[in-house]
Amino acid sequence: MARHIYSCPLRWSDMDAFGHVNNVVFLRYLEEARIDFMFRLAPGDGSPSFSGGSVVARHEIDYLRPLVHRHEPVTIESWVTKMGAASLTIAYEIKDPDVTYVRASTVVVPFNLETQRPRRISEEEKYFLKEYLDDGMTSAP
Numbered sequence: 001m002a003r004h005i006y007s008c009p010l011r012w013s014d015m016d017a018f019g020h021v022n023n024v025v026f027l028r029y030l031e032e033a034r035i036d037f038m039f040r041l042a043p044g045d046g047s048p049s050f051s052g053g054s055v056v057a058r059h060e061i062d063y064l065r066p067l068v069h070r071h072e073p074v075t076i077e078s079w080v081t082k083m084g085a086a087s088l089t090i091a092y093e094i095k096d097p098d099v100t101y102v103r104a105s106t107v108v109v110p111f112n113l114e115t116q117r118p119r120r121i122s123e124e125e126k127y128f129l130k131e132y133l134d135d136g137m138t139s140a141p
Contacts, residue, residue, distance in 0.1 A: 001134040004078040006033040008094075010069050020066035026102050027059065030092055033076040034106060037090070037132075050110075050125060055118075057087065058107040067094070067101045074101070080133045086110065086120050088129060 008029050016022035038050045067074065075095055082089040087109045094102040112119045121129070 001079065002131050004033070004037040004132060006036050006076040006078065007073040008032055008076050009073045010067075010071075012069060015069050020068050023061075023063060026061060026063070026094065026104070029074070029076060029094060030059070030061075030104055030106060033078050033092060034090055034108070037078050038108075052119065053111040053113045054108050055111045056106055057109050059104065060106075061102060061104040063102055065099055065101050078132070080129050081105065081135055083121065083126065083129055083133060086118050088121065091134075 010021065014021045014025045038054070075097075077093045077095065078090055080088055081091045087107055090106050090108060092102070092104045092106075093100050094104075109118045110121055110125070111117070
């Protein structure tokens with residue numbers, strides 16, 4: 001199982017009055033990593049995969065340690081933990097090599113912008129996502 005790695009820059013404006021990255025800003029970090037994962041790394045050469053839009057159905061975030069502003073980016077690892085017919089769950093860790101700041105997950109629903117309705121995950125999208133699938137199940141020897 002592969003993990004998508006995104007190097008996320010920190011901005012001075014990300015800090016709150018307490019001197020650490022504000023909890024809401026972490027949602028933006030997750031969005032940046034998710035967009036990079038689903039759109040930049042999606043099959044290319046005119047493929048329609050992931051280009052029709054998607055909506056977030058749910059976020060879940062565990063804040064483990066405060067993150068303070070610095071010039072070095074923070075690493076966001078992303079992978080798929082669940083894939084259904086018309087939704088997928090992406091898990092994340094926002095971290096440095098020796099500390100994890102946040103663990104999170106997002107339920108994403110592919111969306112048809114023309115019909116304004118959810119759509120099924122295509123076979124091409126499933127093929128791409130399977131490389132990043134880690135559902136926690138271990139196979140028997």
